[in-house]
Amino acid sequence: xxxxxxxxxxxxxxxxxxxxxxxxxxxxxxxxxxxxxxxxxxxxxxxxxxxxxxxxxxxxxxxxxxxxxxxxxxxxxxxxxxxxxxxxxxxxxxxxxxxxxxxxxxxxxxxxxxxxxxxxxxxxxxxxxxxxxxxxxxxxxxxxxxxxxxxxxxxxxxxxxxxxxxxxxxxxxxxxxxxxxxxxxxxxxxxxxxxxxxxxxxxxxxxxxxxxxxxxxxxxxxxx
Amino acid sequence: xxxxxxxxxxxxxxxxxxxxxxxxxxxxxxxxxxxxxxxxxxxxxxxxxxxxxxxxxxxxxxxxxxxxxxxxxxxxxxxxxxxxxxxxxxxxxxxxxxxxxxxxxxxxxxxxxxxxxxxxx
Numbered sequence: 001x002x003x004x005x006x007x008x009x010x011x012x013x014x015x016x017x018x019x020x021x022x023x024x025x026x027x028x029x030x031x032x033x034x035x036x037x038x039x040x041x042x043x044x045x046x047x048x049x050x051x052x053x054x055x056x057x058x059x060x061x062x063x064x065x066x067x068x069x070x071x072x073x074x075x076x077x078x079x080x081x082x083x084x085x086x087x088x089x090x091x092x093x094x095x096x097x098x099x100x101x102x103x104x105x106x107x108x109x110x111x112x113x114x115x116x117x118x119x120x121x122x123x124x125x126x127x128x129x130x131x132x133x134x135x136x137x138x139x140x141x142x143x144x145x146x147x148x149x150x151x152x153x154x155x156x157x158x159x160x161x162x163x164x165x166x167x168x169x170x171x172x173x174x175x176x177x178x179x180x181x182x183x184x185x186x187x188x189x190x191x192x193x194x195x196x197x198x199x200x201x202x203x204x205x206x207x208x209x210x211x212x213x214x215x216x217x218x219x220x221x222x223x224x
Numbered sequence: 225x226x227x228x229x230x231x232x233x234x235x236x237x238x239x240x241x242x243x244x245x246x247x248x249x250x251x252x253x254x255x256x257x258x259x260x261x262x263x264x265x266x267x268x269x270x271x272x273x274x275x276x277x278x279x280x281x282x283x284x285x286x287x288x289x290x291x292x293x294x295x296x297x298x299x300x301x302x303x304x305x306x307x308x309x310x311x312x313x314x315x316x317x318x319x320x321x322x323x324x325x326x327x328x329x330x331x332x333x334x335x336x337x338x339x340x341x342x343x344x345x
Binding site for chain 2: 042045152156
């Protein structure tokens with residue numbers, strides 16, 4: 001058990017942090033939602049009614065979509081774009097999909113290569129794109145969920161304000177949808193850009209996200 | 225996907241119960257049975273009507289001559305609903321005690337909130 005926890009510390013700790021934060025969000029969100037209902041002359045809503053409401057769903061989904069977009073773009077952009085001196089970037093001469101030798105496919109597979117990397121054909125092509133594909137699908141699914149839950153929450157507000165609700169096509173071109181979307185996107189892009197450039201000049205001893213403390217600012221694709 | 229199913233599933237049942245209250249309200253207006261219609265108004269709407277008119281709800285409501293046409297469409301989002309008849313738009317809110325009318329005799333004002341004879345913004 002101790003060995004399992006040591007070997008999987010990152011996923012276990014972040015999994016627990018995620019669950020703890022999500023539970024915290026449900027309690028804080030419920031209190032806020034009840035306050036808003038009371039201010040409008042409505043009745044308090046139960047905790048269960050809140051966690052199954054579109055208000056809760058849109059708040060969760062809008063953050064999920066932007067996080068998955070961040071990693072989807074980072075995975076895809078770092079194939080083609082580099083940053084001199086950044087441990088987040090590959091070496092400047094390796095822009096693109098790289099050779100079979102570099103990627104250990106085709107004649108260069110090893111005994112420990114995953115089965116779909118060794119098989120060849122469509123399985124290897126799919127496996128070679130699987131990380132970006134899954135991140136992309138998770139992003140689009142979360143964004144779709146945001147649009148549906150967001151429309152529902154927005155329309156409830158519209159009716160409470162004695163105005164007409166919107167259809168889904170109207171909602172996905174509305175200011176509310178794009179305000180929710182872009183306020184999340186801008187923070188993700190800022191974080192990626194900051195990390196790419198700050199890691200050129202700053203160090204965190206022992207972190208694979210940083211270069212070794214004594215590494216030159218011009219060294220790219222090295223972690224310590 | 226779960227959000228889509230929740231929205232669709234909850235929508236149909238909520239539409240039926242909101243329409244049922246709207247039907248009862250419109251039926252009471254047409255009968256006329258002012259006491260029954262007033263009982264379906266949200267508490268705040270009823271008390272606002274009484275303080276604005278200086279009369280009881282049962283006396284003030286018939287004087288507004290609200291149209292009592294059959295329901296043609298119902299839209300429900302969360303705890304809010306909008307019911308349209310040929311001549312009127314009615315708004316409802318779902319309280320712990322059930323759906324109640326929050327606006328009736330409401331006229332469309334473009335992108336601005338509806339202007340309602342009873343209740344409203």
